[in-house]
Amino acid sequence: MKKILVEISIPEGFEKRNIWVFAGMDPIQRFLQHKGFWEVKTDACVRCGKCCEAIGRDHPIEKFIGVGQNGCLALERQGREKLCGLGVFRPMRCSVGQNDFVKCKVKWASIK
Ligand code: SF4
Numbered sequence: 702m703k704k705i706l707v708e709i710s711i712p713e714g715f716e717k718r719n720i721w722v723f724a725g726m727d728p729i730q731r732f733l734q735h736k737g738f739w740e741v742k743t744d745a746c747v748r749c750g751k752c753c754e755a756i757g758r759d760h761p762i763e764k765f766i767g768v769g770q771n772g773c774l775a776l777e778r779q780g781r782e783k784l785c786g787l788g789v790f791r792p793m794r795c796s797v798g799q800n801d802f803v804k805c806k807v808k809w810a811s812i813k
């Protein structure tokens with residue numbers, strides 16, 4: 702992994718919020734308040750689409766996009782990959798919530 706040192710200034714009033722650092726639409730670093738330390742993404746999304754296929758009609762995305770038998774209706778197959786058809790307009794909850802899916806390949810490690 703290539704290391705680049707970046708200093709982030711946290712504006713007053715945001716110290717108790719979860720903080721996400723994005724590369725394009727992919728979160729690559731995060732500070733989650735309940736964990737209390739910074740983490741870096743070590744394994745990226747493999748675009749298997751399983752997280753989007755696993756959601757049911759009780760998922761909040763149902764209200765905005767719709768959920769069918771194969772999960773979110775915005776999911777599109779592109780070659781061997783399955784991608785969100787919303788592109789950069791995908792919901793924030795989707796960008797930061799992939800790891801909720803137990804078979805997800807994305808991995809995070811704490812930054813020492
Ligand atoms: S909006 Fe996109 S990222 Fe979110 S569940 Fe649907 S296909 Fe997946």
Ligand code: SF4
Pocket residue numbers: 745746747748749750751752753799800802804805806807
């Ligand atoms: S399950 Fe994980 S690896 Fe697969 S598409 Fe979703 S975020 Fe990417």
